[in-house]
Amino acid sequence: MNAGNAKTPKLGVQGATKIYHTASGDLLALDRCSLDVHANEIVSIVGPSGCGKTTLLWSMSGLHRLSSGTIRLDGKEITGPHPDIGIVFQEANLLPWRNLDANIHFPFEIKGEKPDRAWIAHLVNRVGLDGFGGKFPRELSGGMQQRAAIVRALALKPSVLLMDEPFGALDSFTREEMNRLVEEIWLDTKTTIVFITHSIEEAIFLSDRVVVLSARPGRVAKEYRVPFPRPRSLEIMATKEVFDLTNTIKMDIVGERVRPKARERGNAEIVRIRP
Amino acid sequence: MSGGDTIPEFSKTKTGDGHEVSLTNLSAFASGPGIRSGAEVAAIIAVAVIIIGGIELALRLFNVPHYIMPAPSAIAYALFDEFPLIAPHLGYTLVELVSGFSIGAIVGLVMAAVITQFPFAEKIVAPYILLLVTTPMLALVPLLILRFGFGYTPRIIAVALAAGPMVMINAATGFRRVDSAKIALARSYGASTLQIFWKIRAPMALPMILVGLMIGAIFGLLTAVGAEMVGGGFGLGNRLTTYSSMIQMPQFFAVVLILSTLGILIYVLFFLIGKKWASWEA
Numbered sequence: 202m203n204a205g206n207a208k209t210p211k212l213g214v215q216g217a218t219k220i221y222h223t224a225s226g227d228l229l230a231l232d233r234c235s236l237d238v239h240a241n242e243i244v245s246i247v248g249p250s251g252c253g254k255t256t257l258l259w260s261m262s263g264l265h266r267l268s269s270g271t272i273r274l275d276g277k278e279i280t281g282p283h284p285d286i287g288i289v290f291q292e293a294n295l296l297p298w299r300n301l302d303a304n305i306h307f308p309f310e311i312k313g314e315k316p317d318r319a320w321i322a323h324l325v326n327r328v329g330l331d332g333f334g335g336k337f338p339r340e341l342s343g344g345m346q347q348r349a350a351i352v353r354a355l356a357l358k359p360s361v362l363l364m365d366e367p368f369g370a371l372d373s374f375t376r377e378e379m380n381r382l383v384e385e386i387w388l389d390t391k392t393t394i395v396f397i398t399h400s401i402e403e404a405i406f407l408s409d410r411v412v413v414l415s416a417r418p419g420r421v422a423k424e425y426r427v428p429f430p431r432p433r434s435l436e437i438m439a440t441k442e443v444f445d446l447t448n449t450i451k452m453d454i455v456g457e458r459v460r461p462k463a464r465e466r467g468n469a470e471i472v473r474i475r476p
Numbered sequence: 477m478s479g480g481d482t483i484p485e486f487s488k489t490k491t492g493d494g495h496e497v498s499l500t501n502l503s504a505f506a507s508g509p510g511i512r513s514g515a516e517v518a519a520i521i522a523v524a525v526i527i528i529g530g531i532e533l534a535l536r537l538f539n540v541p542h543y544i545m546p547a548p549s550a551i552a553y554a555l556f557d558e559f560p561l562i563a564p565h566l567g568y569t570l571v572e573l574v575s576g577f578s579i580g581a582i583v584g585l586v587m588a589a590v591i592t593q594f595p596f597a598e599k600i601v602a603p604y605i606l607l608l609v610t611t612p613m614l615a616l617v618p619l620l621i622l623r624f625g626f627g628y629t630p631r632i633i634a635v636a637l638a639a640g641p642m643v644m645i646n647a648a649t650g651f652r653r654v655d656s657a658k659i660a661l662a663r664s665y666g667a668s669t670l671q672i673f674w675k676i677r678a679p680m681a682l683p684m685i686l687v688g689l690m691i692g693a694i695f696g697l698l699t700a701v702g703a704e705m706v707g708g709g710f711g712l713g714n715r716l717t718t719y720s721s722m723i724q725m726p727q728f729f730a731v732v733l734i735l736s737t738l739g740i741l742i743y744v745l746f747f748l749i750g751k752k753w754a755s756w757e758a
Contacts, residue, residue: 221481264660265481282664294657297756298679311665311675337756357665 209276210237211393212261212286212361216270219256230256232418233270238361243387243394245404246412249454253419254397255291258365261395262288274361284312287359287392289367293346295338295353302334305353317356324352327389328382344375348382355390364396368403377435380406384432401450405443406433413453423453546726554726555733562715562727566734569700569712572628576635577696581689583636584643589673592651605648608641614702626708631700638699639692646688650681683754690746697738 219231230253238244246254259265261272263282271278274285295304305325309316325331328348338346347367354362364383368376380403387394398404404411408427415422425446429437437443528548534540535547542550591598613634620630658680662672704713712731719728 259660262664264664282666284666286664288661288664290657290661294661296658296676296679298682298754307661307675308665311662311667311671339756
């Protein structure tokens with residue numbers, strides 16, 4: 202798949218800056234944010250609320266235009282939605298007037314393509330939604346809705362899957378279940394995944410790398426490798442390594458929440474994260 | 477180029493004005509007269525029998541003259557006896573209602589779909605639409621009759637004028653609901669503006685469109701009957717004025733009964749359509 206230079210990142214973000222023009226003035230959401238995601242990697246992005254995580258993800262998907270900076274997929278700049286990038290949104294984002302089958306077929310309908318029935322059946326089976334095709338979203342639990350959304354996102358076989366706090370609204374047990382499902386799917390498809398979350402535990406459990414964004418305006422503050430082999434079991438979450446890593450990341454984020462005041466005073470250097 | 481983006485928000489369906497009148501917020505579909513069991517049907521019939529029987533009894537007991545209030549039995553008899561004579565008038569009214577409503581609804585729907593795409597134009601047009609909604613179109617009927625004579629034309633115009641703005645204002649509320657996440661979903665697959673309209677905006681607006689059609693149809697019926705009362709020689713409205721001027725009260729009430737049945741049929745029709753196509757909303 203990655204025919205060219207092995208060093209070319211799957212998804213490269215260079216100097217991403219995003220300004221929203223709102224009624225109450227301009228809002229700098231992302232400030233020269235740079236990040237490389239390599240093929241077959243799972244990268245999580247964590248950061249304080251409102252730090253621009255979702256903005257970064259929407260920019261990576263081509264849904265938002267950056268004010269400046271570039272997003273490159275396999276080395277080629279993208280300026281709009283790309284068929285090779287799938288998105289899983291917050292809170293499933295299923296269309297309530299369609300049953301599950303029709304929701305999953307939605308991407309094909311838009312593209313004017315015939316649904317790949319064998320692949321869809323495989324995915325539906327993988328996430329455990331067999332026999333629910335005729336149900337409407339309101340008839341399903343949040344976890345099942347999000348499973349369907351994952352199937353929808355993978356239906357067109359994207360090589361990159363962007364997940365925007367997909368399990369934020371689920372209870373913690375369902376969330377763990379979903380995390381294992383994501384890993385299973387990854388082992389199955391090796392799709393490159395960028396995962397946004399509020400939960401540090403979730404980020405560590407899932408990721409090869411955890412990227413910490415600074416408070417708004419967001420930029421990459423820190424990056425941690427998570428060295429555990431896959432498939433991971435929930436038991437690794439009880440190890441000291443994970444505990445320490447969780448605390449370190451938590452301190453990064455909490456520290457970030459305190460620090461922006463210093464930044465407003467204009468002393469940008471203090472703001473930089475400790476090395 | 478990035479100026480058009482808005483901060484991503486989720487699960488916040490935005491409506492234009494925040495408050496939707498209870499009649500239009502789909503409680504009509506969600507909690508309408510959903511009859512569930514045979515016992516409920518039996519209870520409803522029993523209540524009807526008691527009320528109608530009670531009225532009949534009271535009218536006979538107190539010897540109320542028929543020109544003040546005819547007995548239910550007399551009304552029922554008049555309905556069957558006079559129906560062949562009333563039927564053509566029912567036909568006239570239905571022709572006015574269906575053609576006027578169709579014209580008004582189509583124009584109203586198209587205008588709502590177009591105008592909501594241009595927020596600035598919408599702001600300018602809104603007061604005039606409100607004026608159209610609030611002005612009783614009946615008031616224009618004498619003028620329309622002067623212009624177009626005593627035939628179908630003035631009444632069809634009046635019905636269209638009454639129904640159209642009702643359909644439009646409700647449909648516009650529906651089209652104004654913006655769920656940026658759902659539109660983003662469609663855009664992420666490269667959907668065109670037209671695809672976003674047909675696959676996201678239109679289905680999202682459908683419940684409100686149905687409410688608009690229902691209210692528009694009922695307003696259309698009112699206007700059709702009213703317009704027939706103003707002048708001309710046919711229609712159920714004309715029957716009402718004729719029968720009352722001849723003090724044929726049982727026949728008069730028979731026509732009223734037909735009219736309320738029409739109204740109920742309109743409601744039930746849209747209720748069933750809503751249940752089938754827009755029940756996801758509730």
